[in-house]
Amino acid sequence: MLDPIHSSPRASSARGPRCRRIRRVRVGLPSLPERAMTSDPRTVAYIDGSQMLYRAEFGFPSRIINRSDCDVTGLFGFLALTRKALTGSPLSPTHAVIVFDADAPTTRSRIDPRYRAMRQQLPAESADNPFRHLPWIKRSLQVWGMPYVEDESAEADDVISALVDRDGTARHHAIVISRDKDFHQLVDAHVSQWDSARGREKGWITPEAILERYRIGPSQWCDYIGLVGDPADGMPGVRGIGPVRAERMLRGGRSLDDITDELTPPERLDALRQRDLHRLNARIQIPPTEPSLLPAEGLPRAAAVLDALGLWDSPYP
Numbered sequence: 001m002l003d004p005i006h007s008s009p010r011a012s013s014a015r016g017p018r019c020r021r022i023r024r025v026r027v028g029l030p031s032l033p034e035r036a037m038t039s040d041p042r043t044v045a046y047i048d049g050s051q052m053l054y055r056a057e058f059g060f061p062s063r064i065i066n067r068s069d070c071d072v073t074g075l076f077g078f079l080a081l082t083r084k085a086l087t088g089s090p091l092s093p094t095h096a097v098i099v100f101d102a103d104a105p106t107t108r109s110r111i112d113p114r115y116r117a118m119r120q121q122l123p124a125e126s127a128d129n130p131f132r133h134l135p136w137i138k139r140s141l142q143v144w145g146m147p148y149v150e151d152e153s154a155e156a157d158d159v160i161s162a163l164v165d166r167d168g169t170a171r172h173h174a175i176v177i178s179r180d181k182d183f184h185q186l187v188d189a190h191v192s193q194w195d196s197a198r199g200r201e202k203g204w205i206t207p208e209a210i211l212e213r214y215r216i217g218p219s220q221w222c223d224y225i226g227l228v229g230d231p232a233d234g235m236p237g238v239r240g241i242g243p244v245r246a247e248r249m250l251r252g253g254r255s256l257d258d259i260t261d262e263l264t265p266p267e268r269l270d271a272l273r274q275r276d277l278h279r280l281n282a283r284i285q286i287p288p289t290e291p292s293l294l295p296a297e298g299l300p301r302a303a304a305v306l307d308a309l310g311l312w313d314s315p316y317p
Contacts, residue, residue: 041094041172042095042173042291043091043092043094043095043172043174043175044093044094044095044096044172044173044175045085045086045089045093045095045096045174045175045176045177045194045291046096046097046099046160046163046164046174046176046177047082047085047086047096047097047098047099047177047178048099048156048157048176048177048179048180048183049078049099049100049137049148049156050099050100050101050156051178052078052081052082052098052177053074053078053100053130053131053133053134053137054130055081055179055197056073056077056081056130057073057077059077059197060073060076060077060080060081064076064077066313066314066316067313068313068314068315068316070317071316072311072316074130074132074133075133075136075137075306075311075316076302076306077302078133078137079137079301079302080301080302081196082098083301083302085177085194085196086294086299087298088200089175089177089196090200091192093175093294094293094294095291095292095293096146096291096294097147097148097149097163097289097290098141098146098147098148098149099148099149099150099156099159099160100134100148100150100151101150101151101154101155101156101157101159106154107154108155111273111277112273114234114235115233115234115235115277116234118234119234132317135317136311136316136317140305140306140309143305143309144299144300145295146292146299147290147291147292148289149163149286149287151284151286154281154284157180157183158280158281158284159284159286160178160183160280161186161280162281162282162284162286163289164176164186164191164282165282166282166286167291173190173191173192174191174192175192175194176191176192176193176194177193178194178195179197179198180232181230182221182230182278182280184205184210184218184221185218185219185221185222185278185279186218186280187206187210187218188207188218189207192204193205214247215247215251216247216250217253220253220254220255221278222275222279223250223255224246224247225274225278226238226256226271226272226273226274226275227245227246228241228243229274230274230278233277233278235277235278237271237274238267238270238271239267256268256271256272256275
């Protein structure tokens with residue numbers, strides 16, 4: 001269950017703080033598959049913080065209003081949903097780190113204008129911009145003792161990919177907590193994806209789960225998306241190709257590089273471009289952030305964190 005909440009049907013129209021983005025900052029703060037055999041007993045959760053923030057602001061079941069009549073839903077929801085994802089994971093994480101990405105156009109959108117073209121960028125001070133909660137979320141993470149990584153130019157997907165790659169998942173098990181299907185390409189014997197919003201049956205993503213649902217392997221994910229497209233990112237795929245045909249074209253472990261006779265030259269070129277846009281970049285520069293050890297007694301609940309910060313009775317933000 002989610003944390004107990006102090007709710008009201010009304011939402012405040014007060015605007016949040018201007019969110020200042022910091023370039024690559026490290027904050028130093030004190031039937032399920034069997035666990036793969038590793039030399040490191042840790043299970044590290046890499047949390048897509050930006051996606052969790054959007055889900056909290058726009059998908060939380062009720063608006064959370066403090067006693068000063070201020071809407072604190074984004075902050076409260078972020079803490080509640082993150083805590084629930086960690087405690088509800090089919091494989092219990094021992095360590096965690098949160099990653100926030102840029103609230104700004106990225107390299108991919110400059111390479112292909114179609115990429116996320118439908119997403120309207122809001123001013124940092126806008127009451128509709130969930131990133132206005134970020135300063136208080138960072139203070140809340142200090143209460144939790146959890147580190148975060150924020151990058152003003154890279155997407156959280158790439159930062160998480162780089163962290164997973166850097167940390168050497170052959171030594172421990174990694175859990176990527178996110179709804180973003182682009183993370184399917186990272187999944188292997190040592191990396192699982194956890195979409196906590198879908199529950200244990202559908203939300204725990206392993207190589208076997210990807211094969212069962214899409215009839216392809218994780219290493220073929222970007223080739224598959226290059227063919228069928230990704231509406232969430234505004235990418236159309238190849239006209240006339242759906243999941244069934246794409247699976248047939250990739251059967252036998254093939255990639256787009258092997259497909260030359262079923263696409264016209266322009267179609268193949270565009271499919272390759274869309275594939276490359278969805279490939280995560282694990283070679284970006286990241287700070288030496290270390291995941292923090294999660295407390296054995298569990299993280300404080302959202303209501304307790306807001307109380308510790310004095311936010312139930314004071315104006316917000």
